[in-house]
Amino acid sequence: MLATFGRCRSGVTAIEFAVAGPVLFIAMLEILQGGVFLYSSAAVERATVAAARAIQVGSLDSTKAGTAANFREKVLCPALMPGMTCGNVVTNLQTANMTGAGYGAFVKPDLSALVAVTMDNNQTSYCPSAPKVYQYLQVFYAMPLFSPLWRSTVGQRWSVNGQTVVFVRSAAAFRNEPYTGSSFTTSC
Numbered sequence: 001m002l003a004t005f006g007r008c009r010s011g012v013t014a015i016e017f018a019v020a021g022p023v024l025f026i027a028m029l030e031i032l033q034g035g036v037f038l039y040s041s042a043a044v045e046r047a048t049v050a051a052a053r054a055i056q057v058g059s060l061d062s063t064k065a066g067t068a069a070n071f072r073e074k075v076l077c078p079a080l081m082p083g084m085t086c087g088n089v090v091t092n093l094q095t096a097n098m099t100g101a102g103y104g105a106f107v108k109p110d111l112s113a114l115v116a117v118t119m120d121n122n123q124t125s126y127c128p129s130a131p132k133v134y135q136y137l138q139v140f141y142a143m144p145l146f147s148p149l150w151r152s153t154v155g156q157r158w159s160v161n162g163q164t165v166v167f168v169r170s171a172a173a174f175r176n177e178p179y180t181g182s183s184f185t186t187s188c
Contacts, residue, residue: 026149033147037168040084040143044170047079048139052172055093055128055135058179068093068126076139088142088165092117092124096134096173103173106136119167120160131178141168 054060054075065071068091077086096103106115117124117138129135142158142165145151155164 029147030149033145033150037143037166039081040141040168041170043081043084044139044141044168046081047076048137048170048172050079051076051139052135052137052174055137055176056174057177058131060128065128068121068124071126071128072121080141084141087161088144090117090119090121090124090140090142090167091126092138092140093127094125094136095127095129096136098134102134103136119158129176131176131180134173134175137172137174139170142166143168 051071055065060071060075065075071093072089072091073086076091077084077089080086080089094106096105107113108115117140119140119142127135142160142163145155145164145166150166151164154166156166157163158165
């Protein structure tokens with residue numbers, strides 16, 4: 001009887017799957033979350049470059065660049081990839097004073113990191129400027145997290161909608177072209 005029990009293999013597959021299945025599922029979930037991060041990162045970079053170029057060459061009019069909301073909705077978000085929510089985009093457009101600190105003004109004094117931006121569009125800067133002016137555009141996309149490992153390690157609570165997200169970031173530093181006839185005005 002003991003010899004028969006030792007040769008029986010009918011439940012081994014179920015037991016092996018019970019042990020290895022959750023590990024396999026978690027690994028697949030983490031790979032999927034990493035893929036979504038790479039997809040979002042590439043999409044934000046592409047949209048940032050397109051929006052920066054539109055500012056740089058002066059192709060924005062007052063309907064597209066009059067407000068930060070118009071800029072996000074009419075210039076930046078159409079350049080995002082399908083499936084990305086425009087409501088999760090935070091922008092920060094500033095003018096760099098080259099007679100002062102220049103782009104160094106956007107770096108912490110100890111050179112450890114960039115100066116933090118408040119992840120709320122009502123508190124970020126939006127300053128499209130005149131020709132031949134240096135600008136710094138930062139774009140952040142709050143990517144929702146579904147992976148428990150990502151939530152516990154890199155996730156942060158986003159105050160705008162209460163989701164746990166990771167911010168995908170992109171930036172562009174540029175000098176506006178010497179274009180003529182900008183149809184919008186700026187107070188910055």
